[in-house]
Amino acid sequence: MVQPVAPQGVGQTAIAVARFRAAETRRPDRLFADPLAEQFVAAAPPIRRGAGGRGAGWRGLLRYLRPGNLAHYRAMPHFIAVRTRFFDDFVRTAAQTCDQVVILAAGLDTRAFRLDLPDRTRVFEIDLPEVLAFKQGVVAREGTKPAAGRTQVPIDLREDWPSALVEAGFQPGRPTAWTAEGLLVYLTEADCEQLIGRISGLSAPGSRLALGHQDRSTVARQKANPLAGAAQTLYKSGLSERPDVWLGRHGWQATARRAADYGADYGRPLNADVGQGWLVTAERP
Template identity: 45%
Template structure:
């Protein structure tokens, strides 16, 4: 039985809105990326949103962030031959990016989310460009065991992506997730996720909270590691590097309206 959009959990429903923003970006002549499947996801799930929510208020807040984030993470994953997407949601990188021969990409998310996703992709006759392995699992459960059972090779360097995830976890939950990632990561593995060094003073978060319907998203945020991600990674055997979203946006030809908008962190696993 196919999962209906209204059966998705609240956090997962935000992925439908993000897909809509990816579709809008893909339609721009100066687009930073192209996602040919994003529009199908939004059309399939747009009934989740009220007329007010389908307005441009919250979308305008997040449009630049989603465009820059997607492009940055696309570039981060380039050339990787073992990839794990944590809370993959409606990510379509397995279908739209070029991958090295033999690349394997693991998508971890709740069973209902992956079922909805695959039902929409089937209507588009989408074919992955790498070996795509779907792992239905709750990240609050023993997801490392599920990942290994699906064929993940812990001795092989891995590119880990936690896109749009950690903000929905509290500090302890985020640290526990990343501790599991660290235990599964061979030297040379890489990880990336959003980084907001100013925490609650972050311009993006402030603007989202100010929008009339912003509470539908902001009420779900727990903050993740806050501004301590680089320190956490260093303490756990990673070599971190941070990136300003405003500087990336300028480099992509999209000068940011909000310089205090956080950015991203990457880490490379040091030799043991």
């Protein structure tokens, strides 16, 4: 069988998240189990850090080990674990009343394979063609079958993805559960406005939405860090208002909590460095 080709650019962030999910799956106190994550990691080449101080010899290593940076990198696996569990819980609950689930910027998401969803559920995964091709290559090689109906929609979210989604079988008149996990920071504020407008236009009453959000000040601080990781260097923008207020302007009834609050719920405390991110649920009345 042909070796799957790992995605590059922003697609590399999906590999990084898979590494965190694979590590969490090996923990005896894991918040979720994602067996495919290990296979994605094994199929991808090691991430090589660039020059300019990031991983450049022992001097670069010493800079990474500064207390503030070390705390951040030690905290990230816990944040990803909490975030993943949050979206798992959302999808399980939302699928009881929404028979369509749309995963925006799906990356290496495996919820169609590992969550116990109703038989009627149809999961649509939207992401860049190269990301979904890599994912499907690994899934096919492993012979893993989805537990729910699953359709891939290979397209850039900055293009006309609503038309592609409808062509793939999505029915706008039916309640839908939407997820936008780790997505908004890679879009400009104008792109975010366009995204939520399109989601809203496709959402029948009773639809639900979950998303992650960072304050603009947090994004700016992370981008300014000279030792920012590959993901942070690709950040575009945070939002300039609270996410529940932002969604309210677009006709959604939203509840926003800090990631640290969910970490406390799950017994996985998050420090202030990563715990200030928002995790949001909303419903279309």
